[in-house]
Amino acid sequence: MTLEERAADTVGPGQKQWYRVGAVAALSLGIGYIIIFPLYAYVGPPPSGSDAWFKYLPGKTTVWWVIVGISVFTDFLFVPLALALYLALKGRNRNAMLLAVAFVGLFVVLDLAVTWSHYASILTLYGKYSIATDDVQRGGFLAAANYGCAMLASRVEIVYAIVTLSFGILVIGFVIPGGVFNRIVRFR
Numbered sequence: 001m002t003l004e005e006r007a008a009d010t011v012g013p014g015q016k017q018w019y020r021v022g023a024v025a026a027l028s029l030g031i032g033y034i035i036i037f038p039l040y041a042y043v044g045p046p047p048s049g050s051d052a053w054f055k056y057l058p059g060k061t062t063v064w065w066v067i068v069g070i071s072v073f074t075d076f077l078f079v080p081l082a083l084a085l086y087l088a089l090k091g092r093n094r095n096a097m098l099l100a101v102a103f104v105g106l107f108v109v110l111d112l113a114v115t116w117s118h119y120a121s122i123l124t125l126y127g128k129y130s131i132a133t134d135d136v137q138r139g140g141f142l143a144a145a146n147y148g149c150a151m152l153a154s155r156v157e158i159v160y161a162i163v164t165l166s167f168g169i170l171v172i173g174f175v176i177p178g179g180v181f182n183r184i185v186r187f188r
Contacts, residue, residue, distance in 0.1 A: 022084020025077040032074040048153040050145035057126045089175045103168030110160040118148040
């Protein structure tokens with residue numbers, strides 16, 4: 001009996017359940033992204049600046065709300081996926097997996113708190129802007145949307161949305177070849 005077979009035999013039913021939950025989360029993430037890509041293609045690239053956003057949004061708000069909703073849902077799916085990967089790979093390199101899970105968790109928190117909350121605020125402000133009765137109200141909603149637009153256009157948001165998750169995945173990628181997935185990943 002090899003070391004990998006003994007490790008597979010020692011996995012309890014609770015841990016196997018987490019593997020299943022992680023697998024469902026991973027599949028759901030993939031499906032979510034497959035749904036989001038055509039939606040992004042349909043609405044086109046988002047502009048920068050509240051004035052440009054408010055000119056761009058007519059007829060696209062429903063699609064953007066769907067994008068925001070699916071994106072928030074997929075962000076939450078990273079939590080059980082990261083936990084399942086941690087449980088599967090902690091025997092290989094516990095510290096690296098703790099670091100990876102920390103960065104995946106940091107991504108989830110930052111993406112929800114920064115990225116999608118700002119998109120939602122722009123969409124909400126646009127909804128109020130479109131039913132405003134005078135130019136003073138419209139100007140107020142337009143000015144309020146400037147903050148969300150500025151945050152989404154900032155370099156720090158790119159770090160939040162891309163670098164944190166990418167680093168976590170990179171660390172997981174370094175751990176996987178020696179872990180329980182060894183036979184799947186290794187080329188013979």
